[in-house]
Amino acid sequence: MRILTTFCFAFLTSSLAVAQEEAPYVPEKPGAHHEHMKKMAGTWDFTMKSYGNPSQPMEGKGVQVARMMDGGFWLIDNHKFNLAGISLHGHGVTGFDQAKNRYVGTWCDSMSSTMMTSTGSCSEDGKVLTMIGEWYNPAQKKIVRYLRVMTLKDEKNKTFQLYALGEKDQKHLLLLINYTRRQLK
Numbered sequence: 001m002r003i004l005t006t007f008c009f010a011f012l013t014s015s016l017a018v019a020q021e022e023a024p025y026v027p028e029k030p031g032a033h034h035e036h037m038k039k040m041a042g043t044w045d046f047t048m049k050s051y052g053n054p055s056q057p058m059e060g061k062g063v064q065v066a067r068m069m070d071g072g073f074w075l076i077d078n079h080k081f082n083l084a085g086i087s088l089h090g091h092g093v094t095g096f097d098q099a100k101n102r103y104v105g106t107w108c109d110s111m112s113s114t115m116m117t118s119t120g121s122c123s124e125d126g127k128v129l130t131m132i133g134e135w136y137n138p139a140q141k142k143i144v145r146y147l148r149v150m151t152l153k154d155e156k157n158k159t160f161q162l163y164a165l166g167e168k169d170q171k172h173l174l175l176l177i178n179y180t181r182r183q184l185k
Contacts, residue, residue, distance in 0.1 A: 030072035033096035033103070036126030037075040039152055040094075041066045044179040050083060051173050058084040064179065079109075094129075096122075105131055105148075112138060118148060127152045132165070147171060156181045 043065050050058040062081025069076050079090040090109035097104045100119075107116040118133025129150040137144045145165040152158045162175040 028073075028098060031096070031098065033098075033122060033126075034068075034072050036122055036129075037094060037096070038068055038072075039126060039155070040075055040077075040129075040150070040158065041068050043182040044158070045182060046081070046177050046179040048081065048083065048175065048177040050175050054173075060084065062088075103129060103131060105133070114138065116146070118146075120148075146174070 043063065046062055046064060048060045048062070050060070052058070060081050060083035062079055064077055064079045066075055066077035068074070074093055074095040077092045077094075079088075079092075081088050081090070088110050090107065092105060092107045094103065094105040096102070102119045103122060105118045105120075107118075108114075112135075114136045116133055116135035118131035120129065120131030122129045131148050132145065133148070134143050134145045136142070147163040147165055149161045149163075150158060151160075158179045158181075160175070160177040160179070161173065163171040164174050166172060
C-alpha cells in the first residue's frame with residue numbers, strides 16, 4: 001500500500017510540475033465575426049414558403065427570438081411557427097469557431113429527430129452568412145447536403161434561403177423566410 005501511495009504522490013507531483021511549465025489558460029474573447037452575429041439578435045416576425053413540392057408550396061408564419069449567449073460567442077435562436085396548419089418549433093445555434101476560422105451551426109426542430117449541422121463564412125460587411133451542411137432525411141433515407149443563406153438586408157429586414165444541393169451542387173430551393181424585426185417598446 002505504501003508503494004502505491006508513494007507512486008500516486010510522485011505522479012501527481014510530476015503532473016503539476018509539467019502543468020506549471022505550460023502557458024496558463026487565457027479565455028478567448030469574441031471577435032469581429034461575433035459582432036456580425038449580434039446584428040441578427042432580436043425578435044423577428046416572419047413569413048415563410050416551403051417548396052418541398054414546388055408546384056404546391058406551403059405557406060406559414062411565425063416568430064423568431066434570437067439572442068447572444070452570455071460570453072458573446074453564440075447566437076441562439078428559437079422559432080415558433082405555423083406551417084400549413086401545423087404548429088412547429090425550431091432551435092438553432094450559430095457561432096464563429098476561432099480555431100477553425102469558420103462559422104458553425106446546428107438546427108433541430110419538432111418535425112424530425114435529426115440535427116442539421118453546417119459550416120461556412122460571412123461576407124466582410126457581416127450581412128450575408130453562407131453555410132453548407134448536411135442532415136439525414138428520414139423520408140429519403142439518406143444524407144442530404146444543403147446550402148443556407150442568411151442575408152441581413154438592413155437593421156429591420158433579413159431573409160433566409162435553404163437549398164438542397166444535388167449532383168454538381170445544383171441548387172433546389174426548399175425554404176424561403178422573410179423576417180421583419182419587431183420595434184422595441
